[in-house]
Amino acid sequence: MGGDYLGVDLNSPRQFLKKYGIPGKLIVVEGIDGSGKSTQLRLLEKWLRYNNLEVFRTEWNSSDLVKSITSKGKKKANLTPTTFSLLHATDFADRFERNILPLLRAGYFVLADRYIYTAYARDVTRGCNPSWVRKVYDFALKPDLAFYFRVPIDISMDRILSGRPKLKYYEAGLDLNLSKDVYESYRIFQSRIIEQYESMSKRENFTVIDATLGIKEQQRIMRDKVKALLPPKMTGSVLEAP
Ligand SMILES: Nc1ncnc2c1ncn2[C@@H]1O[C@H](COP(=O)(O)OP(=O)(O)OP(=O)(O)O)[C@@H](O)[C@H]1O
Ligand SMILES: [Mg+2]
Numbered sequence: 001m002g003g004d005y006l007g008v009d010l011n012s013p014r015q016f017l018k019k020y021g022i023p024g025k026l027i028v029v030e031g032i033d034g035s036g037k038s039t040q041l042r043l044l045e046k047w048l049r050y051n052n053l054e055v056f057r058t059e060w061n062s063s064d065l066v067k068s069i070t071s072k073g074k075k076k077a078n079l080t081p082t083t084f085s086l087l088h089a090t091d092f093a094d095r096f097e098r099n100i101l102p103l104l105r106a107g108y109f110v111l112a113d114r115y116i117y118t119a120y121a122r123d124v125t126r127g128c129n130p131s132w133v134r135k136v137y138d139f140a141l142k143p144d145l146a147f148y149f150r151v152p153i154d155i156s157m158d159r160i161l162s163g164r165p166k167l168k169y170y171e172a173g174l175d176l177n178l179s180k181d182v183y184e185s186y187r188i189f190q191s192r193i194i195e196q197y198e199s200m201s202k203r204e205n206f207t208v209i210d211a212t213l214g215i216k217e218q219q220r221i222m223r224d225k226v227k228a229l230l231p232p233k234m235t236g237s238v239l240e241a242p
Contacts, residue, residue: 024104025229026141028115030197031149032190033171034156035211036218040149041113043219044226048109051234056103060114063094077169081126084170088119089136096140104141109229116140117148117204121196125189126176144229146204147222148197149211153190156211157183 027044029037041057048055061070070087073079079087100110116137123133160167169175172182173189201208207225209218 022104022141023107024110025145026100026104026110026112026143027145027147027226027229028112028117028143029147029149030114030117030121030206031151031211032153032156032193032197034158034160035149035151036159036215037147037149038113039215040147040209040218040222041111043215044222045111047219047223048111048226051230053230054103054106054108055111056099056108057111057113058095058099060112060118061088061091063091063098065094066091074168074170077175079170079175081123081128081175084126084175085119085123085128085133085136088123092116092119092137093139101141112143115143115146117146117197117200117206120200121193124196125173125192145225146206147225148201148206148208149218150197150208151211153187153194156190157186 029041031037038059045055045057061067066087070091073083073087100112103110119133119137120130124130157167167182167186172186173192174182174185176185176189178188179185197206200206209221211218213221
């Protein structure tokens with residue numbers, strides 16, 4: 001690419017896409033730990049694939065580029081709110097430029113397990129300036145659908161602890177000295193994250209899912225919403241299984 005086409009700078013794909021649209025669809029899930037995001041997104045992926053659509057699922061904090069540094073920093077518990085934020089932003093930028101954007105341009109359904117709203121909620125809770133965090137992620141496209149899984153802390157905590165015995169240092173917000181008790185710290189930290197999610201819910205056009213419902217029922221609600229994004233010739237002939 002290069003030069004100018006119909007007044008669009010072709011070196012700036014974002015500007016081009018804004019003007020001419022993008023064939024793929026971006027669907028993201030958000031919510032506190034243990035709210036059921038990954039469970040639902042995997043089921044959605046299965047359903048889209050079953051309907052012969054091209055799908056790519058990507059997870060927060062999963063890029064090979066920064067994974068080892070992030071886990072090193074987390075293990076030693078020596079990340080500051082700013083370095084914590086910037087490492088996750090680097091991870092996101094790597095996945096965005098390498099996978100998310102090219103695949104959206106190629107017409108894929110891109111499913112993101114956590115997206116920029118995770119940073120908005122967590123980093124601000126950690127004390128980063130809200131407008132600074134939003135500026136850092138300014139390059140990201142807004143999703144076509146953002147599901148927010150609303151769940152009380154006790155339920156999410158029970159779900160996490162039934163899968164593994166301990167809460168992790170950063171997920172419990174222990175770096176913030178909220179309480180010496182790890183469970184109490186988790187409760188305070190996660191409730192502040194919920195406040196952040198709730199306060200951006202309207203502005204960011206979240207589709208709120210009652211995450212206390214059963215797995216099947218939540219999935220039915222999600223699929224109903226996603227149907228609106230399917231190619232027009234497909235609606236009416238969508239396969240419901242599996
Ligand atoms: N609707 C539900 N009812 C009961 N249990 C559920 C429900 N949804 C998910 N679970 C269970 O809760 C646990 C956490 O679910 P899941 O991993 O999907 O959450 P998550 O939001 O992706 O968490 P994290 O942010 O930590 O990745 C899993 O063991 C899962 O089987
Ligand atoms: Mg998950």
